[in-house]
Amino acid sequence: MYTADSTPKALAGCSKYSQKYLQYPDPISDTQAFVAWLLEAIQRYHITFLMPVTEISSRTLLENRQQFSHCKLPFAPLEQVMRLSDKSQLNKLAESLGVPVPQTLYFNASSEVNLDQVVFPCVIKPALSKVNVDNQWFTTQVHIVQSRDELQTLLTDTPYLHDHPFMLQQYIEGYGAGAFCYYQNGHAKAFFAHQRLREKPPSGGVSVLSASAALAPKPKDYATRLLDAANWHGVAMVEFKVGLDGTPYLMEINTRLWGSLQLAIDAGVDFPSLLYRGEFEPIPDSQPPYKEGVQLRWLLGDLDNLYLTLKDSKTSIGAKVRHIFQFCLPKFGDRRHEVNRLDDMGPFWFELKRYLGG
Structure with missing residues (x-):
């Protein structure tokens, strides 16, 4: 497996599972230079499968898909992707399907x-x-x-x-909820959901501690309506805001892999594997159930969450003490770490060095 990014070094490139790390021209500033580099790299390293993970790299590949016809790309055609990625188009589709929107x-x-x-x-x-x-x-x-x-x-x-x-x-007051999905040629194959336990910043942001959870019936129903109507192929994260009355309002659909992906894998839904296999063979309709209650912790992000909580003048002393206790309390069995994994510590040492300013 080859990994690549626009920087001289990257987190994934430090993993023992990365056979070689490559640096490409940043597509943000020059998409054509990126496309030319990728075409040359495909030929040089005999690459047959591409898995872009950022919105810009994904869109760039889809917009130039005819040039990569000899490589598998686990996405629906550009027109279908844009139907969900364009929030105005998506909102109108949701309205037509009876999916609640603001x-x-x-x-x-x-x-x-x-x-x-x-x-x-x-x-x-x-x-x-x-x-x-x-x-x-x-x-x-x-x-x-x-x-x-x-x-x-x-x-x-x-x-x-x-x-x-x-x-x-x-504006919808409430909390976020998501349905994580894999579709193969218009057919639903796998679902997943999680619960955010701690975030950075604490008021709401990136998840630093999360747990696998059952997917509620309404979000699953609404996600299925949308992805069925789009004849979807690939992964999708359907995001909702659950209002004070319990109604899940559609916010957006992310048509690529997401940040908390590792939690799904640890709980039993290996979305990257599904993406790869799904380009070569039929995926069974009935996937094994995933395990609920599995936790994923981003240690350095959780440390930031603790620091911001202790720094907040509006948080009581008692709440700060409880937060310190919760941060330090070990959990064995069903907690995994996102980056610092004992069998593959390269990414953590890279992240820690950057965190400390090295």
Whole structure:
């Protein structure tokens, strides 16, 4: 197995399972240089299967798929991917299928917005999280907006809102939930779900401690409706916000592998293996059940969570003491570590060196 990134060294490249690490031109700044490099690397190293893991690398490969026809790429065609990745298209698809979505106004440019129609707080959500302009990628951003003046400033000062589609959505108060799926040629093959136990920052963000959990019926039903309608192929993470009334509102669909992937593998759903096998052979409809309650901990991220909690002046002394105890309390059996694995410590030493500023 070969691993590659745009930096001289990377976490995955330090694993004992990486036969060779390669550095490629950054597709963010020059997609064509990246494509040319990849074509040469495929020929040199006799590569037959590609598994991009970032949105930009995935989109770039899909947009140039005809040049990689001799390699397996575990994705649906670009048109199907964009139907789910484009949040405006996805929202309209969900509405047509009876999948709950926040109240939404659609715009092609900021000049179309009538501020008198907007109810606050609201969410500005660009249709695409990554935009390719003149062979370079730009990242858009979702904003929670509290007032008319704040919205007017964002519409004026955010260049990609001037000429790229976006939505203004009702703000949903609640918690996040996700359905992780694998489909083969339009047929559901595997599902997974997890629960976030601690995040960085503590108020909500990247998961630093999570646990495998049962997938609730409604999110599974809504995810299935959407992916069936898209005749999906490959993996997908369908994200919901569960409102105070218990309704799961669709937020977005991530059409590539996700950050908490290792938890699914540890619990019994090996999505990378399914992606690979699914390009060469039929996958049985009935996958073995995964184990619930398996925990995954990102140790250095959890350390940041502890630091931010202790630093927060709004957190009581008692809560801080409990947090220290929970952080230090060992858990044996069903807890795994995301990076510091005793049988493959290379990635952890690389991460620790960067964490300490080395």
